[in-house]
């Protein structure tokens with residue numbers, strides 16, 4: 452990656468008393484705080500009635516039956532368990548995107564499967580169906596699309612490929628709780644949908660995740676796998692219905708969600724649309740404010756879809772902007788604006804290079820995007836003044852280098 456020297460700009464230095472704007476800071480309200488206190492006072496901290504309520508609420512929000520969802524302690528766990536529950540042959544290939552968080556790929560590896568990458572579309576940053584088709588071999592058994600930044604992947608094309616080649620589909624919906632594709636929620640197209648409630652996500656529980664599945668039998672298996680492979684969960688064993696012996700039916704994991712986490716999630720989920728509307732307004736304000744800067748902006752949502760507006764990503768191309776992406780990140784940080792990088796393409800990381808021989812150049816779109824991308828704050832917690840500060844700072848840094 453290239454660097455250029457930073458030109459100091461006093462024009463857009465933050466006022467001395469302005470606080471650091473933390474990237475991805477969640478909006479926590481009194482309802483969550485009261486529910487967590489009530490949960491602690493009930494002394495039922497582990498998996499119990501609040502997790503059951505959160506599962507029911509989430510199922511209703513996604514238009515599913517409660518028997519089609521399972522709460523877990525992260526999206527990483529959801530992806531791992533889904534891929535084990537999918538029952539694929541050991542070592543089978545799973546096609547995913549290089550423009551994702553490492554968890555998508557690591558979960559494939561931990562499930563004893565082999566990740567293969569298919570490049571993204573340059574404009575949408577989602578996996579390119581044509582590249583999926585080109586990556587299919589006789590060992591391919593699944594596709595793991597990631598609805599990047601909350602924008603839906605092209606699910607009609609992906610499901611057509613899956614049907615043609617008899618592949619399972621596990622959707623990574625970490626960014627995409629609100630996302631729809633042609634009137635239908637993402638996570639309901641494939642065999643599994645995996646959601647994240649990590650602290651920066653659109654609905655937060657601190658750490659947390661949800662598995663959804665078309666087939667209820669997959670959820671039954673996922674629930675067993677997520678709690679040690681035990682046939683009954685602790686809530687049912689220690690409730691007031693009398694002691695029930697559990698049986699271990701396979702070697703599972705410790706991935707259950709706690710009631711303490713669900714206590715936050717129940718109220719976060721109740722406000723999911725309000726927060727989405729706020730992020731949409733921030734997104735539109737950024738689009739308007741940056742229209743005349745030489746930075747790349749996100750593609751507009753495609754027709755008949757709902758974008759979850761999880762990340763607002765700009766592209767800083769040194770040739771156009773006169774400043775490298777990494778120097779831009781440092782300049783924002785120096786001016787007290789937190790930013791993110793979503794993501795360096797997966798093959799940029801040494802582990803994947805050593806294990807699979809992957810080189811970033813083999814997936815050029817993801818490589819280029821990963822070397823230029825910057826995520827700006829988009830939390831519903833941001834005040835209008837905070838957003839004004841972000842806009843002024845981005846514009847100031849870019850203009851001072853032109």
Ligand SMILES: Cc1ncc(COP(=O)(O)O)c(C=O)c1O
Nearest residue numbers: 525526527552554625647648649
């Ligand atoms: C695309 C994607 N997949 C998976 C994950 C993993 O989610 P979690 O932190 O809940 O395990 C993340 C988290 O950032 C993500 O962005």
